[in-house]
Amino acid sequence: MHSSLLLVLLAAALGTALAIFASALLTARYIARSLEPMVSVSAGVLLGASLLHLLPEALDKGMDHHQLFALLLAGLLFFFVLEKFSIFRHSHHHEHDGHDHHHGFDKREARRGGLLIVIGDSIHNFADGLLIASAFLVDFELGLVTTLSVVLHEIPQQTGDYLVLVNAGIARKKALQLMAVAGLAAVLGAGLGYTLFTQMQALLPYALVFAAASFIYVAVADLIPQMQQRVKVKESIVQLVCIGAGVSLIAVLAEILHHHH
Structure with a gap:
């Protein structure tokens, strides 16, 4: 049974709404500390959702496996090109996050690409909206x-962008408004999808x-390289546990929904 349009639109707006809520409540320094484990969990969630659910579902819908892997490859290359032109952009770098950026890094980055942050978020959110709509139309569980x-990915991504904007001198209220505008693209994408x-x-x-290509690209090209900057054994173990937690969360949720579907 197909899901209603209202449900799809609400689901698409959820990620941005929660990210804005988190950014509005928490201080910049607290967000910076909490983003580390969130990024690791996010990587596990994206990999689990794409490899355990999205791609198998495409095969179940009758797609030829040769065609599937060819399209997956094309999708990965497509997102690589978008990121090369700074259109498909993720921000998990910011001051106070423990990475070795010089003071003023965010001001320089936002001054050079503040508008691109909003544009990149909007395009990414629009694609997420399309994805959510297509998934609900295939199956409520999916x-x-x-x-x-x-x-789970939008929260660390958008709060990271929020920190870049705030550290660049943009007022908190203005930064939240920019995030909200970018978030509307998800609802637009969901409606169109x-x-x-x-x-x-x-x-x-x-x-x-x-959609799976998008998830895999973000996890492998953006999140995991960020995590590789942490080389201590203890930090690496925590990251591995968080990745496993993300994958397990997706697997357990799918199992619960399957039994109640």
């Missing part, structure tokens, strides 16, 4: 798993593979 994956995929069901497997 929709919830995908929404959770997006939400719901309309498009409802009319063209044959596109759903392709959307799932492209």
Whole structure:
């Protein structure tokens, strides 16, 4: 049974809403400390959702496995090109995060690309909205798993962007407003995706593979390299545990939903 448009729109808005709420409540220094484990959990969630759910679901929908891996490769290269042009952008670097950036790093980065942060977030959020819509139209269970994956990634990503903007001298209220504007793109993407995929069901497997490519690219090209900067054994063990927790969370949620579906 297909999910309603209202449910899809609410799910798409959830990630941005929670990220804005977290950023508004917490101080910049506290967010910086909490982002480390959140990024590791996020990597596990994205990898688990894409490899354990999105890609198998595309195969179950009748997609040829040769076609699936070809499209997955094309998707990874597509996001690589977008990031090269600073269109597909993730910010987990910020002052007070323990990384060896010089003082004023955020001011320089935001001064050079403050607008690109908002544009990049908007494009990324729009794609997330399309993904959430396609997942819900395939299966309610897959929709919830995908929404959770997006939400758990959006919180560290958008709060990271928020810190860059605030450290650049932008007022907190203004930075939150910019995040909210970018967040509307997710709702727009969800509405467009719901309309498009409802009319063209044959596109759903392709959307799932492209979504998986997005998740895998973010985890492997952005999150994991950030984590590799922490080389101490204790920190590495914590990261591994957090990644495992993210994968396990997705697996357990899917199992619970499967029994109640």
